[in-house]
Amino acid sequence: MENKFIVSARKYRPQNFNTVVGQSHITTTLKNAIRNNQLAHAFLFCGPRGVGKTTCARILAKTINCTNPTPDGEACNTCNSCVSFDAGTSLNIHELDAASNNSVDDIRTLVEQVRFAPQAGKYKVYIVDEVHMLSASAFNAFLKTLEEPPSYAIFILATTEKHKILPTILSRCQIFDFKRITNSDTVDHLQEIVDKEEIKAEKAALQVIAQKSEGCMRDSLSILDKIVSFTNGTVTYQNTLEHLNILDEDYYFKMLESMQQQDMAAAMLLFDEINRKGFEGDLVLNGFAEFIRNLLVCKDPKSAALLEVVEGMREKYVAVASQTGLSYLVSALNILNESEINYKMARNKRLHVELTLIKLNFLQQAIDLSVENGQVVKKKRVDGPVAFRIQPVAPVQFKPTATAPAAPEAKLYIEQKTTQATAPTAQPVTPVATAPAPAAKPVTRSIPTSGGQKKNLLETLRAKYGDQYAIEEIKEAEVLNIEKLRECWDQYAAQLEKQQKHSSAGTFKSARLTIENDIRFTITVSALTSQKFVEQERMMLIDHLQTAFNNRAISFDVLVEASEREDIPVHMRLNSKQKFEHIAEQYPLVKELKERLKLEIDY
Numbered sequence: 234m235e236n237k238f239i240v241s242a243r244k245y246r247p248q249n250f251n252t253v254v255g256q257s258h259i260t261t262t263l264k265n266a267i268r269n270n271q272l273a274h275a276f277l278f279c280g281p282r283g284v285g286k287t288t289c290a291r292i293l294a295k296t297i298n299c300t301n302p303t304p305d306g307e308a309c310n311t312c313n314s315c316v317s318f319d320a321g322t323s324l325n326i327h328e329l330d331a332a333s334n335n336s337v338d339d340i341r342t343l344v345e346q347v348r349f350a351p352q353a354g355k356y357k358v359y360i361v362d363e364v365h366m367l368s369a370s371a372f373n374a375f376l377k378t379l380e381e382p383p384s385y386a387i388f389i390l391a392t393t394e395k396h397k398i399l400p401t402i403l404s405r406c407q408i409f410d411f412k413r414i415t416n417s418d419t420v421d422h423l424q425e426i427v428d429k430e431e432i433k434a435e436k437a438a439l440q441v442i443a444q445k446s447e448g449c450m451r452d453s454l455s456i457l458d459k460i461v462s463f464t465n466g467t468v469t470y471q472n473t474l475e476h477l478n479i480l481d482e483d484y485y486f487k488m489l490e491s492m493q494q495q496d497m498a499a500a501m502l503l504f505d506e507i508n509r510k511g512f513e514g515d516l517v518l519n520g521f522a523e524f525i526r527n528l529l530v531c532k533d534p535k536s537a538a539l540l541e542v543v544e545g546m547r548e549k550y551v552a553v554a555s556q557t558g559l560s561y562l563v564s565a566l567n568i569l570n571e572s573e574i575n576y577k578m579a580r581n582k583r584l585h586v587e588l589t590l591i592k593l594n595f596l597q598q599a600i601d602l603s604v605e606n607g608q609v610v611k612k613k614r615v616d617g618p619v620a621f622r623i624q625p626v627a628p629v630q631f632k633p634t635a636t637a638p639a640a641p642e643a644k645l646y647i648e649q650k651t652t653q654a655t656a657p658t659a660q661p662v663t664p665v666a667t668a669p670a671p672a673a674k675p676v677t678r679s680i681p682t683s684g685g686q687k688k689n690l691l692e693t694l695r696a697k698y699g700d701q702y703a704i705e706e707i708k709e710a711e712v713l714n715i716e717k718l719r720e721c722w723d724q725y726a727a728q729l730e731k732q733q734k735h736s737s738a739g740t741f742k743s744a745r746l747t748i749e750n751d752i753r754f755t756i757t758v759s760a761l762t763s764q765k766f767v768e769q770e771r772m773m774l775i776d777h778l779q780t781a782f783n784n785r786a787i788s789f790d791v792l793v794e795a796s797e798r799e800d801i802p803v804h805m806r807l808n809s810k811q812k813f814e815h816i817a818e819q820y821p822l823v824k825e826l827k828e829r830l831k832l833e834i835d836y
C-alpha cells in the first residue's frame with residue numbers, strides 16, 4: 234500500500250479536462266475552442282504553483298491529437314495517440330523547463346525542432362514551463378517563431394509570475410489565469426483518492442492538509458502520501474497535526490480562556506507545555522494571532538464565511554467569539570502583531586513571548602478599566618483649561634452679524650463642545666457651553682482660547698505670588714503732578730544718555746511739559762524731528778511713567794511749537810554730511826546701507 238501511495242500525485246494526475254480540480258473556467262473554454270476548431274497557436278497559463286497548469290497543457294496536447302475525441306471535446310484515452318501520450322512516449326509533445334534551460338541556445342534548439350512537421354497526429358505541442366525565467370535574449374529568439382508559427386505548432390507557456398513576461402510575448406498569447414484551488418475542492422479531491430485507495434482518513438485531517446497546502450494540489454497530495462506512509466494507512470487528525478507540526482487549536486482555546494480569567498500562571502504553564510512539544514515562540518505567536526483573527530471573523534455572521542477551520546470546530550469558534558469582546562480581540566491582535574514583528578530582534582525569545590502573554594493577560598483588566606457604565610470613556614485631552622476655554626463666550630458678542638457665513642468655524646466649535654459634554658469629568662463646562670446664543674458661537678473660536686489660557690496663567694501666578702499680588706492691588710494709583718513728572722522725565726532722559734541716544738536725550742532736555750488733567754499731559758517740542766524722537770520712545774516712556782505713578786491711564790500728546798514748525802532752528806542747520814551722520818546715528822541700518830552699496834554722499 235505504501236509503495237502505491239508514494240506516487241499518488243502522479244497516479245491521480247487528471248487524464249482529461251473534466252477531472253481537473255477547481256479550474257472549470259479554463260477547461261470549459263479550452264474544450265469549446267477544440268470543439269469549434271478555434272485554437273490559438275500560443276497560450277499563456279498563469280497562476281500559483283501546483284494548481285494544474287502543466288496538467289492542463291498536457292491534456293490539451295493529448296486532446297487535440299486524439300483521433301477519436303468524445304462529443305464533448307475530451308480525449309478518448311484509447312486511441313494510439315492517447316495511449317502514447319499517457320505513456321509519455323509521444324513525439325508530438327515537447328516540454329522545456331525554462332528554469333534550468335533559459336539560454337538562447339536552448340530556445341534555438343526548440344525553434345529548430347518546430348520546423349519539422351509531426352510524423353503522426355495533427356499537432357506538435359511545445360510546453361515551456363516557468364517561462365518567466367528565460368533570459369531577455371532567449372525571449373527575443375523565441376519571439377519570431379511565436380509570431381509566425383507553422384500551422385501544426387502550438388505553444389503553451391506556463392508561468393507563476395505573469396508580470397515578468399515581456400509585453401511582446403503577452404500580446405501574442407491567449408492568456409488563461411488559473412485560480413488557487415479552494416480548500417473544499419482540495420478536501421473533496423483528497424477524499425476521492427482515499428476512498429479509491431481504501432484508506433481510513435478523518436475528514437478533519439484532510440481539512441488540515443488542505444489548509445496547510447494553501448491551494449496547491451500537488452503539495453496536498455504529497456503531504457497525504459507522506460502521512461499515509463508514516464501511519465500505515467490511517468490518517469487521523471492528531472497524527473496529521475503532529476506530522477505537519479501544527480499546534481492543536483485546543484491549546485489556543487485554553488490559552489484564551491486562562492487569559493480572560495487573568496490566570497497568568499495557567500497561561501505561562503501552557504506556553505511551557507507547548508514549548509516542550511517543540512513549538513517555537515514565533516509559531517505560537519503566529520498561530521495565536523490567526524486564532525484571534527478567526528474569532529474576529531466569527532463575530533459577524535457576514536464575515537463568518539471567511540472562517541476556514543476543520544470540521545466541528547466552527548461551532549466552538551462561534552461560541553467563544555460571542556463571549557469575547559470585540560475590543561479585546563482587536564487589541565489582542567494588535568499586541569500579537571507587534572510582538573511578531575519584534576520577535577526577530579528579541580535576544581531572549583522565550584521571555585519575549587512570555588511578555589506578550591502577560592500583556593494579553595492584563596488586557597481584559599485594562600479594557601474593563603476604560604469602560605464605565607458600558608460606555609467607553611474617551612481619553613481626556615486637556616483637563617484644567619477646558620472650563621475657561623468657553624467661559625468668555627457670552628460677553629464677547631462683537632460682530633454678531635458676521636455669524637452666518639462662518640459655518641466651518643461654527644462646526645469646529647460645536648464638535649469641541651459635544652466631546653466635552655459627553656466626558657463625565659468636564660461637567661462644569663456643560664452649563665456654560667449651552668448658555669451662549671447660537672449667533673455668538675462662530676466668532677468666539679479663537680478668542681476664548683487665548684483668553685482662557687491667560688486667565689489660567691494669572692490664576693497660577695496668583696497662587697504662586699499671592700502675597701505680593703495682594704499688596705500691589707492695595708497700592709493706589711497716583712494722579713499726575715508736575716514735580717514728579719519732571720523727575721521721571723529727567724530720569725528717562727538720563728537713561729537715553731546712557732544708551733548713547735544723544736539726539737533723543739537732547740530733545741528730552743529741551744522739551745516743555747504741561748499737565749492737562751489727572752492722567753494726561755502734553756510734551757511740547759521745538760521741531761518735527763524732535764517730535765519723531767519722542768514718538769520713538771513712546772512705548773517705553775509710557776511704561777516708565779505708568780509704573781512710576783502706578784497708573785495705567787496715563788498718556789501724553791506730543792506737540793510741535795507753532796512758530797518753529799516751518800523753520801529749522803539755526804543750530805539745526807546742517808550740511809549734507811552732518812545730516813547723514815545725524816541720521817546714521819539714529820538709524821544704523823542707513824549707515825550699513827551706504828557702506829554695503831558703496832554709496833557716496835552728494836554734497
Ligand SMILES: [Zn+2]
Pocket residue numbers: 298299300301302308309310311312313314315316
Ligand atoms: Zn484518443
